[in-house]
Amino acid sequence: MKTATADLQTILDNTATVHYNLSVPMLVEEAVKSGDAILSSTGALSVTTGKYTGRSPKDKFIVRDALSENTVAWGPVNQEFSPEKFDALYNKVTEYLKTKQELFVFDGFAGADLQYRLPIRVINEYAWQNMFVHQLFIRPTEDELKTHAPQFTVIAVPNCVADPAVDGTNSEAFIVVSFEKRVVLIGGTHYAGEMKKSIFSVMNFLLPAQGVMPMHCSANIGAAGDVALFFGLSGTGKTTLSADPNRRLIGDDEHGWTDNGVFNFEGGCYAKTIKLSQTGEPEIWNAIKFGTVLENVVVDQETGVADYDSAALTENTRAAYPLDYIPGAVFPSIGGHPNVIVFLTADATGTLPPIAQLTKEQAMYYFLSGYTSKLAGTERGVTEPEATFSTCFGAPFLPLQPTVYAELLGQKIEKHDAKVYLVNTGWTGGAYGTGSRMKLAYTRAMVTAVIEKQLDSVEWVKDPIFGLSIPTQVPNVPAHVLNPRNTWEDKGAYDQAALALAGRFVKNFEKFGSVSDDIKSAAPKTAL
Numbered sequence: 001m002k003t004a005t006a007d008l009q010t011i012l013d014n015t016a017t018v019h020y021n022l023s024v025p026m027l028v029e030e031a032v033k034s035g036d037a038i039l040s041s042t043g044a045l046s047v048t049t050g051k052y053t054g055r056s057p058k059d060k061f062i063v064r065d066a067l068s069e070n071t072v073a074w075g076p077v078n079q080e081f082s083p084e085k086f087d088a089l090y091n092k093v094t095e096y097l098k099t100k101q102e103l104f105v106f107d108g109f110a111g112a113d114l115q116y117r118l119p120i121r122v123i124n125e126y127a128w129q130n131m132f133v134h135q136l137f138i139r140p141t142e143d144e145l146k147t148h149a150p151q152f153t154v155i156a157v158p159n160c161v162a163d164p165a166v167d168g169t170n171s172e173a174f175i176v177v178s179f180e181k182r183v184v185l186i187g188g189t190h191y192a193g194e195m196k197k198s199i200f201s202v203m204n205f206l207l208p209a210q211g212v213m214p215m216h217c218s219a220n221i222g223a224a225g226d227v228a229l230f231f232g233l234s235g236t237g238k239t240t241l242s243a244d245p246n247r248r249l250i251g252d253d254e255h256g257w258t259d260n261g262v263f264n265f266e267g268g269c270y271a272k273t274i275k276l277s278q279t280g281e282p283e284i285w286n287a288i289k290f291g292t293v294l295e296n297v298v299v300d301q302e303t304g305v306a307d308y309d310s311a312a313l314t315e316n317t318r319a320a321y322p323l324d325y326i327p328g329a330v331f332p333s334i335g336g337h338p339n340v341i342v343f344l345t346a347d348a349t350g351t352l353p354p355i356a357q358l359t360k361e362q363a364m365y366y367f368l369s370g371y372t373s374k375l376a377g378t379e380r381g382v383t384e385p386e387a388t389f390s391t392c393f394g395a396p397f398l399p400l401q402p403t404v405y406a407e408l409l410g411q412k413i414e415k416h417d418a419k420v421y422l423v424n425t426g427w428t429g430g431a432y433g434t435g436s437r438m439k440l441a442y443t444r445a446m447v448t449a450v451i452e453k454q455l456d457s458v459e460w461v462k463d464p465i466f467g468l469s470i471p472t473q474v475p476n477v478p479a480h481v482l483n484p485r486n487t488w489e490d491k492g493a494y495d496q497a498a499l500a501l502a503g504r505f506v507k508n509f510e511k512f513g514s515v516s517d518d519i520k521s522a523a524p525k526t527a528l
Helices: 004-014 024-033 083-098 127-136 142-146 193-206 238-242 282-287 360-369 402-416 440-451 491-509
Strands: 017-020 045-047 060-063 079-081 102-110 118-124 152-157 174-178 183-187 213-221 227-231 248-251 254-257 262-264 268-272 293-295 318-322 338-345 355-358 371-374 386-389 419-424 460-462 469-471
Touching (some): 024 127, 083 183, 102 127, 102 193, 127 318, 174 193, 183 193, 193 213, 213 262, 213 402, 227 238, 238 248, 238 268, 248 262, 268 282, 338 371, 355 440, 360 419, 386 491, 419 440
Parallel strands (some): 060 079, 060 174
Antiparallel strands (some): 102 118, 213 227, 254 262, 355 419
């Protein structure tokens, strides 16, 4: 097969109309004119994505070739795809492209740090999807565009569907990356998040070899230059907590940690909007305007008013907007070494403390465990919170062995003396169905307290099961909320539920046989 870049450029050259790096107004005009989108009352571009309203992890594959053979952690997350199958699917996709009279191309970058940024190209059949990547990735200047040479290409063609019996996929949808040919093929799904996450996976493959720690986290910076990171899966609060009016946003989802500090992979934010309110999350609310893509939000066809409380299409409603829609966002999106690292977990059992400080060994243990709950709508088939262990708080996007990322994190925590905290944004007073979700105001107060060092002089107590250090007081948070056992009416039921969760931690960690005894010793106790 010829090089992918040469093949694709020939196709683009022979396509009747190719729109390169259209401006936002022109993309909006094209999307509305085609009937694929409408404008909301605030000027945002509103779209729906059909039956695929979240990521489809069972349809994601990596080509097993000379480059990936001995580096990728093969298994149910990183499913292998043969080079022969890829070539055939690539040919199918490119033949589909040849049938299109109009295509949209975005040339830009992933990575705000010039030393590590990746020049990318995204080819779309929909204007709204091209606007999505235009707003989510880093937009080039006019001078950069003149010399732009893509090192990775994403082809997103939702209407090109796979035949599992012929193409070797699991369904009509496919997300297949070839690190050797530097191409990502996406088809059969209209969900725009697949484009964003595919490039995140690419960065997670490329950067560790350069000594850079890629991270599924948000980041912000204070007036004194102090940086905070927020790790967590979708729906745990990364975007919400990093959009702090008292701090400047570096980025809301994907970052790298170099010897110089942290940098954002993206040029935009992809925020969940279910139950969004102007009072609860004003930064996100005000960002939903002209230039924002609203995905699967119920919008009144006559008035254009969005109903953020409705989950009629999905719980996973989203808004994609450029970083500069958040007041005070940092440009370029770079900061120093983090002072505070927060692991966010939405614990559906209601047994983890709302905030706890971790030792380095506990940080490594909980990072490798990546415990949280998948929240409704973030993946196909998830309709209520499901407890899960997502290694390094980002297993679906990490091609390499988990210990590669964990060792990098451990080295950087130690070298730069970062303080690590576990914050539970999940349930309190009982498990899901009995208890209630932790109040956002309390979580914000706890995060503010650790960032501003308000807890340096308070008393901390050790949790007898999880071994975590819990503060006895936090400004603006009721004291009884801090110890999860105190919030349960039935203390025996709490102990039983906490021990059950501890057992799940221990069982899950058995797969990390090669880690040190110091890290293993950070495991919770399975008996009182």
